[in-house]
Amino acid sequence: MGDPAALANTDSIHDGTEDADPLHVLNRRHFLAVKSHFRQRKHEALLALAVEDPGRPVNLMNDTLLHVVIACNKTDLAKSIILQMPVETLAAKNLYGDTALHVAAAVGNSEVARELFGKREDLIGEQNLKQETPLHKAAFYGHHDMFWCLVDEGNGSPYERREDGATMLHCAIMGNEPGLALEIAEHFPLLITSRNTMAVTPLQLMVTVPGLFRSQMELGGFESILHDFIPLEKDSHRTRRRDEEEAGGSSNDAGQAEAAEQDDHEYFGRHRTIRSRFPSCCCTLVDILVFPVKWVRLFLFFIIRTLYPRTRHLEKIKRTHRKALELIEFLARDPRNMEFYVLGRMQGDGGAPAAGFRERGGRQDQLNAPAASTRRWNEPPLILGAQMGIPEFVSTILRVCPEAATYLDTRGRSVLQVAIEHGNREIVRTIREMTQGKNPILPSWLLSRVDKGTGRTILHFASANAPEHNQDALQMQDELRWFETVRDMVPKELVYSRNAQEMTAEEMFTKSHQALLKSCKVQLMETGRLCSGLIAAVVFASSFSIPGDKDPATGNPVYFGRAAFKVFSHAYVIGLSCAATSLVLFLSLAMSPNKEQQFRRIIPTKYFFARSSFGFAMLSFLVAFTCNIYLQLYGWQKTKSKDLIPFVLELTVFPVNCFLVLFFRGFTFDIPFLFRSWR
Incomplete structure (x- = not known):
């Protein structure tokens, strides 16, 4: 059975409720025997070892043989071991407190998972040292089938939280799996406004995952061209929630919803296709011309994909970016969610409280402000996106929920002021376009707002900061052009406005850019x-x-x-x-x-x-x-x-x-x- 000291240490680890010292004793003979059987594919010998002592640790991670077999994707062998193991030994945990079902959820093996919770249903609710259930593992690693298998056939709650307060939706986002996150949000809408212990909502968490956005990824010249060339068909996968709603709804309601959706797309200018740019009488001709081009593009992509294997990786990246934008649209679509982000948190959501924010035309005191370390997460998601410089994140929120631009951050700054102060020019350009026209989507006061405390206009924000590290001899030209761009946005009567220090924006620009010059x-x-x-x-x-x-x-x-x-x-x-x-x-x-x-x-x-x-x-x-x-x-x-x-x-x-x-x-x-x- 092994060394007594090791077994005592194993018992403390299997408890899963408190930290324990790592296993210091390794039975090298048993470890090498298991390794040799795996290399030589002696499945019968491995099955005999598992039946002889199911809870015996194999390695220094305190994994049992069942853990190792599942991690190696030996499905048939794992199912055989499960059938012959005593029920009580299926809950054995490794050093991190993971059961065999945790491992199966991490690797996405649905067959083994069904065998495990078919023999012992309470495994779905088992938690490791981080208080993660198998559902958390499946969501983090993006295993779609595994996640819904555990939800449908198990008794685990999708509202369970880890020790850091992260929900299933948080885990899917942290795992860079926006497709699964979108399905979770649609099926469990209460998770949309959930906060973890740091008061971070899923929408706020997305700004910390660079892999979700094209603008945050550095691709070379060839890969950038190939990324743009990759054709992605419209996702025909209908989520579970939509299937259930359509099954219970009438066709008339579906038609009205589709018409409203189309009107919304036309008003905010989203998803414009080639057909929408031509009169309806020309749509047939456009389809005839576009159809061969589409198939030629697919044929060329198939050849490139065969010759250049990395194309599959780029295709996955592009699909992730598209799903991320769809997830942002869904999370930010309801204006009530945006009020939740800026006015505080719901009681009992398991997260730390968030601060209140000043809204234009009024003021609210902070509501249960968190500690200084969580100050960053007091800001609305739109403000965080402007600070991090993620243009597609900001533009998507503004398109689906223009009301988000009317809220200010904890320092009384609008999203335009934040974007200008951080030098995120593409975001500024997007906001400027949405404030133009006879009937603009965003309010014009974003351009003319003067900070009451400092008297600064957006032109003062543009002139206040200069790059700390300059590696370009023409950086000064960029700064001057940027200043002129913002000056064109400001109303004429505010161009030479003075701040609290009686300085115009041009004077501030000259003073702050002396070192750069x-x-x-x-x-x-x-x-x-x-x-x-x-x-x-x-x-x-x-x-x-x-x-x-x-x-x-x-x-x-x-x-x-x-x-x-x-x-x-x-x-x-x-x-x-x-x-x-x-x-x-x-x-x-x-x-x-x-x-x-x-x-x-x-x-x-x-x-x-x-x-x-x-x-x-x-x-x-x-x-x-x-x-x-x-x-x-x-x-x-x-x-x-x-x-x-x-x-x-x-x-x-x-x-x-x-x-x-x-x-x-x-x-x-x-x-x-x-x-x-x-x-």
């Missing part, structure tokens, strides 16, 4: 010094020689009539001209005063031409030197393909391979950087 000047000089040195090394330090000797009869080079010589001569002259231009422009940048407003137009323009001419000079010299080498090697004879092909391969194979590897591994070309000075 100095940093940009230094980087311009360093860039000019580096490029000038490279040009000098290539042009003046390189020996210049015309390929071939001179013809005694004419005095011209012997290769004067060859096409390669003409390319060489023109490329070298162009390179020399571009190099001289680049040197002069970089010298001008180093000697100019570089004042603040000059970074808006003149300095970026000089910098653009200096960099462009430097690039053209390097490219021209490369072409000239290539032609020179070619003439020196093959200029004395007529060019043949057997000579030309090796020469081209020697020049291009290694650079092309490097480019392809970098492109597939995430390298991107920052082409917009070259042209942004013209905007």
